[in-house]
Amino acid sequence: MANTSGLFMSVLGGAALVLGVAYGWTARDYRIAELDALTERLAQVERSNADLADKAEQATALEARLSTLETELATALQAVEDAQQAETAPAVVPEADAETVLADAGDPSFGDPAKGEQVFGQCRSCHQVGQGATDRIGPHLNGIFGRRAGAHADYRYSENMQMMGSDGLTWEIDTLDAYLENPKALVSRTRMNFAGLKDPQDRSDILAYLRQFSASPQNIPEAAPTAQPREVDLAPEVLAIVGDTDYGEYLASECKTCHQQDGSDKGIPAITQWPTEDFVVAMHAYKRQIRPHPVMQMMAARLSDEEIAALAAYFAQTE
Amino acid sequence: MKLNRRAFMGTGVAVATLSAPMVHAASHGKPKVVVVGGGAGGATAARYIAKDSAGEIDVTLIEPSRSYYTCFFSNLYIGGFWEIENLAHSYGKLAADYGINVVHDWATGVDRDAKTVALAGGGSVPYDRLILSPGIDFVDGAVPGWDVSAQNAMPHAYKGGSQTELLKAQIMAMPEGGTYVMVAPPNPYRCPPGPYERISMVAHQLKANNPTAKIIIADPKESFSKQALFEEGWQKHYSGMVTRIGPDFGGGNVTVDPAAMTVDIDGEVVKADVVNVIPAQKAGLICEAAGLTDGNWAPVDGASMVSRMDENIHILGDATNQGDMPKSGYSANSQAKVAAMAVRGALTGSRVFPAKYSNTCWSLIATDDGVKVGAAYEPNEEKIASVSSFVSQTGEDEAMRKATYEESIGWYEGITTDMFG
């Protein structure tokens, strides 16, 4: 595995930059084949390791690595494509017809789709949107508004994304906003390898851009929908609370009625050994009802900031 | 090796129980907790006290059965989704891994002044704090014509194990187009959705093996838990099979004749092939014997689940009158953790935090069609009060119902591990 990824890395670093435009397509095909092989090998590793707990950890690391490589590859491919376009096509700025696109684009509290299109540039390496868009590393985003999470038939989502969908997570302006802000806060272990967009205006802009490609814009509130987003943007002092592990242990006894202490996750996700901050953010997301599960919303609703910190501290130190 | 030695020592203790009248070995001066009943409440309480006190407290668990058969998910066995073995749990780990003295015997009485529990096998066990979690018994004469001596002809299957197997065997042996009658209990009773989940699972079994069979419910209650969800499911999956006779039509006026296998519902006599009588319920008899009941149930203070009649006795689960929590395994488990914390606090000075309770009851209506209802609770002076709740919605899609079912299996694994280690 190490050899392959070493080779792969050098191909990526070397080919993308040196071969450049002329060999762009060949290089791309080659890389896709590499990627397929890598994906296939990962699947093999996953299969053969299915019942070996210690190897499972390796597989997770490999998946993360693969995901990083995928992103890098996609970025490189995008660069190649952009370069090709720049060379073959005269500099045609796509008709940014702000008036017809969105009447309320002038409202500062609402996103600007033209700016959103630019911000979307960083997503484009994995996601397509618009006419002819297909699934790439990420699913295409046509009709994303109103779509159940993890529900687009042809795409292979992470287990957690599917579970969130089954729990009722639907992509609307507020859930998309929360997801874009911090993907892993909304969907732990999502495959989307993206740190998040911290600037609310960037998110408003991107959502204004994306909403143009959803079939039923009447479902999208016309009033500045991101003016009061339900964010999981936690004040630093909340994240800084040092949890009381004794109290956490008592509170955690309630969790253990359902969640397995040994970390197994049949039907109910594992909650041990989470990074403290992820745990805190996820619990606040339930508390604010951004994450959909009704039992978890109920449990989180009555936990104070200190209690959430206590739970996180306790679970972080369990084996 | 280590495990073997411990297991062996565990057996040693059990043998000593039979020969010596005094179960407790020479006192080490450690505080003693005795738990009566090794079910959802008792097993959890014993395990948490033993685990969290790390040897500072002697814990004795008195439970007659060698294996605990859960009532929860027994309906899945009736429906053909689970085997009976899936419902059985041993007390081995509580003895071997947690050092709990497991005594397989019945508690017959409590001397509250001497602070001892009397055993059916003779002798008695002293305690500093006593925890009772004996579950339910049935109210005498609740269904005229039925008493426990008739439970072979007309099973209740409302305590786990042999009764569940008996009921299923009778259902499987029903003649083609036969009739199953359930006599449903009045409130309050163990597991509010339990009878209706059972109806769903009986219907599922009959639809596959005996599709012209009929199901009748005689019900003294106006309405029942998750009613809209069950009725929607019965209509969808078992259309025309289930008839419920509510109190308006005499569903509360029932007598049975176990010899003739008939059920008289408000003057209408039904000849049945299986009669599942679930009588009105009360606290497990030991509560009454100990003088801790008021009416049918044992009142407790929700701050710590301590009896309102004896400050050294905590009572858990189905036997209690505590307020808004339903009588469920989840509730009993939740209450056990509060009581365990209070008992440790009293005996060893460990920290005690304010009580929080919760409950969720999952039910299976048909294959991959799971629903749930739940609430969070906090105690006030008067009772344990519901502070928020939720319930599955009618018309949910298949993915959500399937996820709910899978989650319920996860819960079963979780709670049984939480009880038995």
Ligand SMILES: Cc1cc2nc3c(=O)[nH]c(=O)nc-3n(C[C@H](O)[C@H](O)[C@H](O)COP(=O)(O)OP(=O)(O)OC[C@H]3O[C@@H](n4cnc5c(N)ncnc54)[C@H](O)[C@@H]3O)c2cc1C
């Ligand atoms: C069909 C059905 C389905 C159910 N489904 C669910 C469900 O899905 N979810 C849920 O949460 N709950 C469910 N329940 C309810 C659940 O089983 C009970 O609420 C729970 O078991 C109560 O726990 P407990 O500790 O009070 O009593 P139990 O679990 O009944 O334990 C009592 C124990 O005490 C012992 N005992 C009694 N008297 C004495 C004595 N004198 N001396 C020594 N030992 C004694 C008994 O042998 C027994 O083992 C269901 C119940 C039924 C009948």
